[in-house]
Amino acid sequence: MRRAQRSRQETLALRRQLIGSSCKLFFSDDPVKIVKAKGQYMYDEKGRQYLDCINNVAHVGHCHPDIVKAAHEQNQLLNTNSRYLHDNVVDYAERLSKTLPEKLCTFYFLNSGSEANDLALRMARQYTKHEDVIVLDQSELCDRDLYKSKDQVMKDIHKNWLKMKSLEIVNAIIVTFCMCSNITCYMFQIAAFFVESLPSVGGQIIPPAGYFQKVAEHVHKAGGIFIADEIQVGFGRVGKHFWAFQLQGEDFVPDIVTMGKPIGNGHPIACVATTKEIAEAFAATGVEYFNTFGGNPVSCAVGLAVLDVIEKEHLQAHATEVGNFLMNLLNQQKIKHPIIGDVRGTGLFIGVDLIKDQAERTPATAAAEYLITRLKEEYILLSTDGPGRNVLKFKPPMCFSMEDAKFVVDAIDNILTDMEKQCLSQ
Numbered sequence: 093m094r095r096a097q098r099s100r101q102e103t104l105a106l107r108r109q110l111i112g113s114s115c116k117l118f119f120s121d122d123p124v125k126i127v128k129a130k131g132q133y134m135y136d137e138k139g140r141q142y143l144d145c146i147n148n149v150a151h152v153g154h155c156h157p158d159i160v161k162a163a164h165e166q167n168q169l170l171n172t173n174s175r176y177l178h179d180n181v182v183d184y185a186e187r188l189s190k191t192l193p194e195k196l197c198t199f200y201f202l203n204s205g206s207e208a209n210d211l212a213l214r215m216a217r218q219y220t221k222h223e224d225v226i227v228l229d230q231s232e233l234c235d236r237d238l239y240k241s242k243d244q245v246m247k248d249i250h251k252n253w254l255k256m257k258s259l260e261i262v263n264a265i266i267v268t269f270c271m272c273s274n275i276t277c278y279m280f281q282i283a284a285f286f287v288e289s290l291p292s293v294g295g296q297i298i299p300p301a302g303y304f305q306k307v308a309e310h311v312h313k314a315g316g317i318f319i320a321d322e323i324q325v326g327f328g329r330v331g332k333h334f335w336a337f338q339l340q341g342e343d344f345v346p347d348i349v350t351m352g353k354p355i356g357n358g359h360p361i362a363c364v365a366t367t368k369e370i371a372e373a374f375a376a377t378g379v380e381y382f383n384t385f386g387g388n389p390v391s392c393a394v395g396l397a398v399l400d401v402i403e404k405e406h407l408q409a410h411a412t413e414v415g416n417f418l419m420n421l422l423n424q425q426k427i428k429h430p431i432i433g434d435v436r437g438t439g440l441f442i443g444v445d446l447i448k449d450q451a452e453r454t455p456a457t458a459a460a461e462y463l464i465t466r467l468k469e470e471y472i473l474l475s476t477d478g479p480g481r482n483v484l485k486f487k488p489p490m491c492f493s494m495e496d497a498k499f500v501v502d503a504i505d506n507i508l509t510d511m512e513k514q515c516l517s518q
Contacts, residue, residue, distance in 0.1 A: 097127070097137065099137075100123075100125040100136075100137055103125055104123060104125075118473070118475060119464075119465070119468055122468075124136055124142065124468065124473070125137045126142075129144070129150065129154030129155055130153070130154055130155050131153040131154060131155075131156075131489065131491050132144050132153060132154070132488055132489045132491050132492050132493070132496060133154070134147075134154065134473065140471060141471060142468075142471045142472065142473050143471065143472045143473065143496055143499065143500060144473050144488060144489060145472060145473055145474045145486055145487075145488045145492070145496075145500055146473060146474060146475050146485060146486070146487055146488065147473075147487075147488065147489060148324055148325075148329065148353055148354055148487035148488070148489075149353045149354060149357070149358050150357055150358050150489045151327055151329075151353070151354030151355075151357050151398065151402075151489065151490055152354075152357055152398060152401040152402060152405070152407060152489065152490055152491065153357075153489045153490070153491040154358070154489065156357060156401060158397050158400065158401050159357045159358075159359070159394055159397045159398060159401065161397075162393045162394055162396065162397035163359060163390055163393060163394050163397075165393070166180070166389050166390045166393035166394075167390055169389070170389050171388055171389055171390040172388065172389065173384055173385070173388070174201070174382075174383060174384065174385060174386055174387045174388050175382075178389050178392075180389045180392035180393055180396070181201065181387040181389075181392050183392070183396060184201075184387075184392040184395045184396050185199040185201075187396060187399050188363065188365065188395075188399075189365075191334045191335070191399075192335070192349065192365055193345040195345050195367050196345070196346070196349060196365045196366060196367065197365075197367070197368060198365070198366050198367065198368055198370075198371040199363055199364070199365050200363065200364040200366075200381065200383075200386070201361065201362070201363055201383065201386040201387030201391070201392070202361075202362040202363065202364070202383050202386040202387075203360045203361065203362060203383070203385060203386055203391075204352055204360060204362050205321075205323035205350065205351070205352020205353055205362050206352070207362055207383070207386075208323065208350040208351060208352055208362040208363060208364050209286070209321065209323070209350050211364050211381075212284075212286075212319050212348045212350050212364050212366075213225065213283075213284065213286070213319075214374070215348060215364070215366060215370055215371075215373075215374045216283045216284035216316070216317050216319060216347075216348065216370075217283045217284075218373055218374050218376075218377060219317065219369070219370045219373040219374065220281070220282075220283045220284070220315055220316055220317060222281040222282055222283040222315055222316065223283055224281070224282050224283055225282070225283050225284050225285075225286055226282060226284070226285045226286070226311070226316075227285075227286045227287070228287055228288075228291055228294060281314055281315040281316070282311060282314040282315055282316030283315075283316055283317070284311075284316050284317050284318070284319050284348075285307055285308070285311040285316060285317075285318050285319065286319045286321065287304075287307075287318075287319070287320065287321060288320075288321045288322075288323070288324065288325065289320045289321065289322055289325055289326075289335065289336035289337040289339075290324075290325045290330070290336045290339075290438075290441055292324045292325065292441075292477065292485070292487070293477055293478075294477075294478060294479070295443055295445070295477055295478025295479065295480075295483040296436060296437060296441065296442065296443020296477065296478070296483055296485050296486075297436075297443075298339075298436050298437065298438060299340070301339070301340055301341060302340065302341070303340065304318070304320075304337065304340045304344050304346075305340060305341070305343065305344050308344070308346075317347035317348065317370070318346045318347050318348075319346060319347065319348040319349075319350065320335075320336075320337040320346035320348070320349050320350070321350050322335055322336060322337065322349055322350060322351050323350055323351060323352035323353050323362075324353060324354075324487065325441055326349075326351055326354065326355070327351075327354045327355065327398070327402060328402050328407055328408040328411060328439075328490065329354070329411060329439050329440055329441050329487070329490065330411070330438045330439040330441055331408055331409070331411035331412030331413075331415055331438060331439030331440070332408075332412060332438065332439065333408075334408065335349070336441075337349070339438065347366065347367060347370060348364060348365070348366045348367075348370065349364070349365045349366075350362070350363070350364055351363040351364075351365070354398070355395060355398065356391065356394050356395055356398065357394065357397075357398050357401075359390075359391060359394040360391070361386075361387075361391040361392075361394060361395055362386075402490070405491075407490040407491075408439075410490060410491075411439035411440045411490055412439055413494075414440065414492055414493060414494055414497060415437065415438065415439040415440045415441075415442065417494050417497055418440075418442060418486065418497040418501070419435060419437060419442060421497060421498065421501040422435045422442070422444055422501060423435050425501060425504060425505055425508070428505070428508075429505075429508045429509075429512070430450065431446050431447065431448075431456055431459060431508060431511075431512075432444060432445065432446065432447075432508075433445040433446065433447035433450065433453055437486070440486065440487065440488060440490060440492060441486070441487055442485075442486040442487075443477075443478075443483045443484065443485055443486070444483065444484040444486075445478075445482060445483055446459055446460045446463070446482045446483070446484065447482065455478070455479075455480025455481070455482035456482050457480050457481050457482050459482075459511065460476045460481060460482045460483075460484065461476065461481070462511070463484070463504070463507055463508070463511075464476060464484070466507045467500070467503055467504070467507065470503045470507075472499075472500050472503055474486070474500070484504075
């Protein structure tokens with residue numbers, strides 16, 4: 093018999109008792125208990141519908157019937173250790189290869205984006221015979237000691253990204269790497285530059301065109317390779333292109349690309365794509381790389397279904413159309429509400445900076461937290477990111493509609509208007 097559903101408070105109490113305290117919940121002071129989801133909507137234990145503006149894992153929509161069907165049908169036939177020969181893994185690798193530059197033609201399948209990044213780092217160190225890795229400050233990777241250069245080569249200039257002009261940003265990066273190249277002769281060499289193609293944790297950042305090319309040039313001179321992390325922003329989210337690194341131009345090709353999250357629409361699958369040269373150097377260790385269920389028949393069936401849905405439902409074009417509409421609505425709010433300092437993004441990857449003052453651009457952290465709490469009360473799920481936790485981040489399922497965009501922006505407008513009235517009355 094199926095156990096009766098626990099109350100929200102019972103579930104929360106058990107979680108606090110049994111799950112590690114470092115595993116955080118959204119809205120930790122008053123978490124939402126989600127029991128069902130469909131498309132861009134999620135439902136709590138009382139059946140209340142929430143608009144999901146942040147779940148980039150459910151890439152083509154929560155519980156998409158085509159994805160559920162693909163997993164179910166393959167599960168009925170076979171799911172087993174990845175060492176057995178099976179069509180799905182090669183079919184999926186072939187389909188993925190058609191979305192990527194020709195140079196990126198060798199694939200490794202895993203279970204999560206974190207595993208993919210770990211493997212990419214191992215490959216970089218084996219291929220280059222170097223140890224040090226450069227990451228952007230305020231990125232997902234820099235929070236993990238594994239990815240920090242032992243000599244702290246560079247702490248980056250993230251805090252200045254929004255203040256500096258694009259050319260100045262590029263010049264600052266080039267100067268930093270030139271310094272690293274000079275030091276190379278005497279101290280160390282670089283294994284890799286590791287970057288999200290669109291830095292998300294850093295605050296929904298859009299690097300200027302040409303930035304990656306310049307960085308890659310200096311990284312290669314210093315003996316390293318360029319790793320593009322597409323775990324949050326790949327698979328057509330940016331609209332114009334299938335991969336976010338392609339926003340830099342056709343002349344830019346990373347040495348390794350890592351994938352996760354949207355690749356399986358919630359199913360645990362991830363991937364590393366790289367060159368033959370790097371793959372052969374990795375194999376030359378003589379140590380087998382083995383991932384028990386990475387690339388298993390069910391995972392690859394799901395991955396193929398995700399690619400089918402993106403194509404069949406024209407989700408790249410949809411991301412461009414709806415994303416542009418959402419950006420226009422948000423820019424109208426920027427004119428109306430001084431707390432909005434910047435609106436930036438591409439496709440369905442959008443960030444909204446909330447600031448205390450236009451001159452210093454001091455992060456309005458408390459106001460951002462208050463806003464997302466109020467939005468939750470309006471049954472809209474949104475979250476913040478960035479070093480000041482003041483950037484509203486939009487990364488909804490790709491089926492997010494124009495009606496959804498208008499609904500959430502109207503709610504933001506109303507809440508900001510209330511906040512301004514309260515400030516005046518005080």
